[in-house]
Amino acid sequence: MNNKPYKVFLLLVFFTVGLTAQTEKKYQKTFYVTEKTQLRFQTNNIDVTFKTWNKDEVKVDFSIDFKNYSEKEIKNISDNVIVSARMQSSMDDTSFLQIENNSQTSIGRLSYQLKSGEIRLENLSWDNDSEKKHKSVSDIHREIDTSDDGFEDLDGYVLFENGDKVPLKDIDNSSNKQILSIRSQYVVYVPKYITIDIMADNATITFDGTFTNVIRGNFKEGTLQAETLQNEHNNMAIMNGNLKVKEISGGRYMLRNISNGLIGELENTMIDTEFSKISVGEIKKNVKFRDFKSKYFFYNxxxxxxxxxxxxxxxxxxxxxxxxxxxxxxxxxxxxxxxxxxxxxxxxxxxxxxxxxxxxxxxxxxxxxxxxxxxxxxxxxxxxxxx
Known part of the structure; x- marks a missing residue:
């Protein structure tokens, strides 16, 4: 197929708000699309959330907040965050919106770094037999909802060299200059009809809400999480990561080395696994599995x-x-x-x-x-x- 580029955008024109301890970098862009447009999305080291809306547009909304980083450190990180996009058309009037994202630093929803000091945890405990206890679909949903809790939700504190302590639950609001944080929000709004081809490396990809779009994806060293994925043509491969989806209906999923696979409800789907651990709240109907050396829990x-x-x-x-x-x-x-x-x-x-x-x-x-x-x-x- 001969693709003819008709528009080219070189993105990441971040603008800066504030140059004190709190600095915000923003990027926004909107693209007009039709039912003949397909989205090709690639991200490396940058977490992304997809949402659907009733507009013939794809909107990119990306912001990064830096706290307690120096101007030099902020510039160094920002200069190595690259977002680019281009629109291509083909002979059959199909168009392709290609968005590529790359960062040398892992840009997650929230990450911390300490200039000095150490983290001390308390009251740690694990229920090793919890998997062998019956769970409802709601229990699996709850595990999915709480699995993103950070260490600030644990009991413990940060101990600094001068003896000061900051409880982990207060770390986000702490004024201590030794605590550096990066908070990012990257949301892509897409129409409900657009086909999404996605490649993600070392990133958490979230599909927020019910997605009936055709989604074809390849995920490595990251997490795929979603509310509802519902399309018989979905085809996704996940390697060396995690899967957290409340409802899957239709499609094929190839899972390799999944350390924590949580699926609330499953129907009309083909699951192909190797060396993984998968928990399913309920197999509703018509599911096929092919596996090598994995551990499964079917709770209902x-x-x-x-x-x-x-x-x-x-x-x-x-x-x-x-x-x-x-x-x-x-x-x-x-x-x-x-x-x-x-x-x-x-x-x-x-x-x-x-x-x-x-x-x-x-x-x-x-x-x-x-x-x-x-x-x-x-x-x-x-x-x-x-x-």
Whole structure:
């Protein structure tokens, strides 16, 4: 395809407000788009939030607040924050708005740096068994909402060399000049019809609200978080990061080395994972999984989930069951262990590697089979937990 550039913008004309301890850098730009426009967005080291609105425009609104940094330090950081954009058209009247962002310094929503002193934490505790306790969809939503709490939400304080202390809960409002902070807000407003192609490296990407847009994304060393992602054509790959989405409906998600995957509700989706830990509040219906060496927690199965299929190798699958819920589970494979409420069933390894039916759960009748869980597993564990 021959692309003909018809407009070029070189951005990042930041303007400055104040040159004291508190300095603000701002950048704003608006682009007119149509239903034939696609957004190509790239960001490196800069967190971004997307929001939808009912305008035929893409608006970029980016601000950075510096506190207690010197003018030289602010200039050095700002000069290495680059935002550029260009609009291209093709022979079929499709246009592409390409926005690229790059920073040598990680620009998050809020980050701190100490010129001197140290952070001391108190009353730290972890509930190592919390994953093995039943959770509702609301519980997963709450985990997603609180997972961004910073260290200022922890018990502790900053201890300086002169003996002064600043409680972590007061760090944002502290007047101590030894505490440096960068607070940024980068919001991109897009129409509900625009297709978004996104590449993000070492950044948190947030989709705020319900997104029915087609989204194709590649995320590395960062976090993808969203309220609702709803489109059958969505296609996203996340590597070495985190996933926090309250509702996913449609599309395909490829997850590699996800240390904290939280999904509230899931339906009509294909999930492909490796070396990850994924918690799902509820599988509503029609979901397929393919996995290698991951750990799954399914806290609720929809009343009419229709079909769940899993193809797994070296996987650890934990399924919470309602005692009165009726569905049919059939497991094929070899070298797997089922723990059914304390009763263990061991399927021995197959010498020739051939798979066979290992076990079934539920009545094998037409009514029960309306909700079928098909499990193809080799060298893995399946644990059924009842509530």
């Amino acid at each position: 199965l929809g009343e009419n989930f229709e079909s769940i299929e899993m193809f797994c190798e070296y996987s650890d699958i934990n399924i919470f069951n309602e005692k009165k819920q009726h569905y049919y589970l059939e497991a094929y494979g070899h070298d797997a262990i089922l723990n059914d409420g304390g009763t263990k069933i061991v399927a021995q390894p197959s010498r020739d590697g051939k798979k066979s039916k290992m076990f079934t759960i539920g009545k094998d009748d037409s009514e029960t089979r309306k909700n079928t869980f098909k499990l193809d597993i080799v060298h893995g564990f399946v644990t059924l937990l009842y509530r």
